[in-house]
Amino acid sequence: MRVFLDAAACKQADEEAMQRGIPSPVLMERAAYSVVEEIRKREFDLSCPVVLCGTGNNGGDGAAAARILSEMGYRPRVLLFGDPEKYSDQMKLQLHILSSCPAEVIRCSKEEDLKACDSATVLIDALFGIGLHRDLTGLFAEAVRYVNHLDCPVIAVDIPSGVNTDTGVVCGAAIKASLTVTFTCGKPGLFLFPGTVYAGEVVIREIGIRIPENLDRRRKLYNVEESDLCVLPERDESGNKGTFRKVLCITGSPDICGAAFLSAKAALRTGVGMVKIYTSENNRIPLNTLVPEALLSVYSEKQWEEDQLLRDMDWADIILVGCGLGTGKTALKILKTFLDHNHKPAVMDADALNLLAEHRELMRQPDFPCIITPHIGELSRLLEVSVQDLKENLISIVSRSADESGVVFLAKDARSVVAEPNGRVYLTTSGNSALATAGSGDVLAGITAGLLARVPEHPLAAAALSAFIHGRCGTLAAEDRSEASVNAADLLDYIQRFS
Ligand SMILES: NC(=O)C1=CN([C@@H]2O[C@H](COP(=O)(O)OP(=O)(O)OC[C@H]3O[C@@H](n4cnc5c(N)ncnc54)[C@H](O)[C@@H]3O)[C@@H](O)[C@H]2O)[C@@H](O)CC1
Ligand SMILES: [K+]
Structure with a gap:
């Protein structure tokens, strides 16, 4: 470090x-x-x-x-x-x-x-x-x-x-x-x-x-190095898929499937035992093909039932919510159910954060270990701070917001900042412009959920290490291709170097 x-x-x-x-x-x-x-x-x-x-x-x-x-x-x-x-x-x-x-x-x-x-x-x-x-x-x-x-x-x-x-x-x-x-x-x-x-x-x-x-803790930033990955527990040789925990991905929507695929696959590559994707019925066939390893739980927009989601949440050890979720009425119902009933360690990304920004009455201190993974645009909407201000003062704004909200922030930018409430702040230097591509954030969310499954009681470590791993995947992928030609799905192939 x-x-x-x-x-x-x-x-x-x-x-x-x-x-x-x-x-x-x-x-x-x-x-x-x-x-x-x-x-x-x-x-x-x-x-x-x-x-x-x-x-x-x-x-x-x-x-x-x-x-x-x-x-x-x-x-x-x-x-x-x-x-x-x-x-x-x-x-x-x-x-x-x-x-x-x-x-x-x-x-x-x-x-x-x-x-x-x-x-x-x-x-x-x-x-x-x-x-x-x-x-x-x-x-x-x-x-x-x-x-x-x-x-x-x-x-x-x-x-x-x-x-x-x-x-x-x-x-x-x-x-x-x-x-x-x-x-x-x-x-x-x-x-x-x-x-x-x-x-x-x-x-x-x-x-x-x-x-x-x-x-003063805000004056000192931590920077993850490869050797810090040793804080992750050794994989239990005698373990079964239950040992390596179950992640529920509440992701995708009638019009979006790719985000559900990328995040689920990234979580699996990070070492999770089982992944279930809770998504729109429209995604059943493509996800069965793209991620045959994942269980599926699909809902119908017309007959959405809270009970099904509650059962799936009960099944999970860790929950990832938001990638490609959409911001429509069903997505809002899903998010409300999640926020009202969840007690499991969770990662909130993308549309979960966009919905929170639109429905500020839903914002409250979570009573579960929580990591949020906004990019600068999402962060700007969530905190009602201009993009320019965030670009120039990302570290101080993010660390203050983590203190006030009680959640671990993983703020994604060319240099991502991770901050825990009243604790450490990390600056990530491992990425490159290969990561600035559609779907890259879904991969990061999946890695974060996967690492949280390994260290559920340490959301800060999960967030800081996932930002580091994601950045390294971008660097390695760019070495094999070029920064311009790396696609988000390519990043999946490099997670194994760190799992
Ligand atoms: N014991 C120490 O304090 C050590 C200091 N070191 C060196 O000292 C540096 C810090 O020294 P200082 O604190 O004196 O600061 P600097 O040498 O960085 O500059 C400060 C001076 O520049 C003026 N100034 C600041 N912004 C200006 C601007 N935009 N236009 C015109 N003038 C401006 C200030 O009024 C002040 O006179 C370190 O970066 C490092 O290079 C090293 O020698 C290591 C030991
Ligand atoms: K100088």
Whole structure:
């Protein structure tokens, strides 16, 4: 499991390191040295390294890196930006040490000064790090645009200047780096879009700063790695299909069958013992053909009976509701019955959430372990928050909503966010654009229900691991095909690697 910290948590970690007695210049020396090491490892042409320094400690890292390069025999050129009166103490100290080294230092005060970057063979971006707190304007923004047109490797120190550490949002303009050397741990902005595109390759370097124990839980994000799959229980060699639990999929509708197929098949591939699909009678023949392994319980729109659904719910250990369910009158009756009577761990997806958004009187804290799996559009309707706002503040909105609603959120986006009420928040980085295809969400819902069947008492683990597995399936499928040509049904073939 990796951990990402937001800007405030990084500052707290820095301060605690200094309180433990590690002086700031020591931390800065390690930070700068690790940047130089990563650059040298890649054998870039170092005949003309150019370093852009801002006024804060990120600039101090840049100045220290320039000094280390000059001590190694290179001839760096250092471009200083911003008002010298605003230099941080560490920046002043680093400039003082640099003054006795054979490095060319240029103070940039106008656009024309940017031409000093033209001969760069490697460019080190140390304008702003985690201390960025407003949009780039004036010469800072000009410098960023200028650098982004140069044809040389660009190495960002800690984070590409202009990228918001917590959200990945570009603040006016941002450096497009080929490599980012970041310190201590990942920052969300390096993995969220669009920041991740600006960061290029991300290397995390230890510099002797510990992750604080007493962090506000919203400041710390968890990131699933393959090794975390070990939390899933071993499969019982002597088990029967009952051992591996029964999932009821309340999915599909008179006009939609594919969602019922994809979610049921994904649950089966994840290791569920038995799947029953409760669906419209129109889907009987195609589902019998597509998923012969699943039991079917079909209803007629004209003669819908609550008792049949209640019996099926009673049969199940885990319930998945919503994929392709529709939002008509029968779908609403089905959802009401589910909400009124369910006590089993459940996953709510797609139309179950759309119906909730339309019939807000149905919303209440569930008294069963519940995961909801909305995409951004569904989340926007459910929370009555704009898509733009969600895109820019997904982590904070989702974690707050999980606290307020008492359900585990798996908010699907290019980087999915999983949050449990008053608990951990996960950021998923395993996906790619292959997952942005119709039916992909149904596969995810099925995997989530399948994992919930394995760890019914741990909905957070089920949600976080399913987002990870789904993302990995997208990556593996794209390796065999291409990101553009992967279809949702293709993802089913890769679930087995993780089951
Ligand atoms: N002990 C520490 O604190 C360490 C800090 N380190 C480096 O220090 C960085 C953080 O340093 P700081 O907190 O000084 O912050 P930054 O160096 O990121 O920048 C802050 C400075 O930029 C100004 N500023 C912010 N946004 C601006 C904008 N849009 N336009 C113009 N000026 C703007 C601020 O007023 C401040 O003067 C880290 O990212 C990392 O690179 C590393 O050396 C590791 C140790
Ligand atoms: K930077």
